[in-house]
Amino acid sequence: GQSLEQPSEVTAVEGAIVQINCTYQTSGFYGLSWYQQHDGGAPTFLSYNALDGLEETGRFSSFLSRSDSYGYLLLQELQMKDSASYFCAVKEGNTPLVFGKGTRLSVIA
Amino acid sequence: DAGVIQSPRHEVTEMGQEVTLRCKPISGHNSLFWYRQTMMRGLELLIYFNNNVPIDDSGMPEDRFSAKMPNASFSTLKIQPSEPRDSAVYFCASSSGGVGYTEAFFGQGTRLTVV
Numbered sequence: 527g528q529s530l531e532q533p534s535e536v537t538a539v540e541g542a543i544v545q546i547n548c549t550y551q552t553s554g555f556y557g558l559s560w561y562q563q564h565d566g567g568a569p570t571f572l573s574y575n576a577l578d579g580l581e582e583t584g585r586f587s588s589f590l591s592r593s594d595s596y597g598y599l600l601l602q603e604l605q606m607k608d609s610a611s612y613f614c615a616v617k618e619g620n621t622p623l624v625f626g627k628g629t630r631l632s633v634i635a
Numbered sequence: 636d637a638g639v640i641q642s643p644r645h646e647v648t649e650m651g652q653e654v655t656l657r658c659k660p661i662s663g664h665n666s667l668f669w670y671r672q673t674m675m676r677g678l679e680l681l682i683y684f685n686n687n688v689p690i691d692d693s694g695m696p697e698d699r700f701s702a703k704m705p706n707a708s709f710s711t712l713k714i715q716p717s718e719p720r721d722s723a724v725y726f727c728a729s730s731s732g733g734v735g736y737t738e739a740f741f742g743q744g745t746r747l748t749v750v
Contacts, residue, residue: 557737568726568741569678576737613678621691622668623739625678 528552528616530626537632538604546599546629548614556617558590558597563628564610572599574617601631609633639742641727647748653715656745659708660729666736669702669712670726672744678726684710685733717749 530550538544548558557576561569575581575590575597587600601608611630615623640659648654660667669681682692684704692702699718704710714721724744730736 556735559737568743569728570741571738574737617737620735622666622680622683624680625670627677 528618528624530614530616530624532612532614532626532629534627535630535632537634538601540604540606540633540635542604543600543602544604544631546601546612546614546631548597548599548626550595550597550614550616550626552595552616552618552624554619555592555595556619558588559615559617559623560588560599561613561615561625562610563613569613569625572612604633606633606635639727639729639740641725641742641745643745644743645746645748647750648717650718650749651716652749653713654717654721654747654749656712656725656727656747658710658712658727658742660710660727661731661740662708664729664731664740665707665733666730667704667710668728668730668739669710670728670741672724672726681712714747717747719749722747722749 532548559574560572563569573588580589585602590597611628613625613628615625642657666685668683670678672678681694682702687704702712724746726744728739728741730739
């Protein structure tokens with residue numbers, strides 16, 4: 527089976543940078559995904575990392591270290607609209623994504 | 636594309652009643668997933684289909700839950716009889732690329748309340 531650990535809550539100031547960490551335990555690891563979910567909304571895809579390193583998409587970046595079973599999501603130039611829950615999810619072989627419990631990010635002025 | 640469409644958006648029902656949730660995946664996607672989200676347990680996979688065939692239903696909590704996918708454009712999740720502990724948001728998601736997919740597209744969910 528798989529297990530993922532991520533902080534339950536993070537608070538950051540508008541304009542700042544925040545990093546949300548995710549550690550996982552799994553066999554047959556294929557990749558790590560990140561999803562964003564606003565209150566009352568659907569999870570939406572942010573990124574997928576299959577290889578070690580940092581991938582950047584605009585203000586959001588995602589990092590993976592396969593040897594450490596660790597990844598993080600980096601959000602820069604935080605905006606109020608970034609307040610949401612962020613989920614890491616592992617892809618293990620030909621099985622569906624398994625999601626972590628999510629990190630609730632609150633952006634304050 | 637309209638995205639994944641779920642209905643109803645909200646459902647309130649009495650304990651013991653049958654509940655049917657509906658999902659229309661994105662056209663051309665060949666995998667469909669049903670997830671349940673609660674504060675305590677997060678997003679749990681209930682069942683998934685590939686090319687309309689159920690592949691893994693080990694996440695279905697009890698025999699009260701059943702899911703079907705009669706064709707590529709429609710799936711249902713049925714709870715009979717419903718119980719208060721079934722109250723949750725139920726999401727349907729679809730993806731392309733078969734079992735090796737990397738991105739799933741979620742519907743807006745059905746918020747189920749069983750009283």
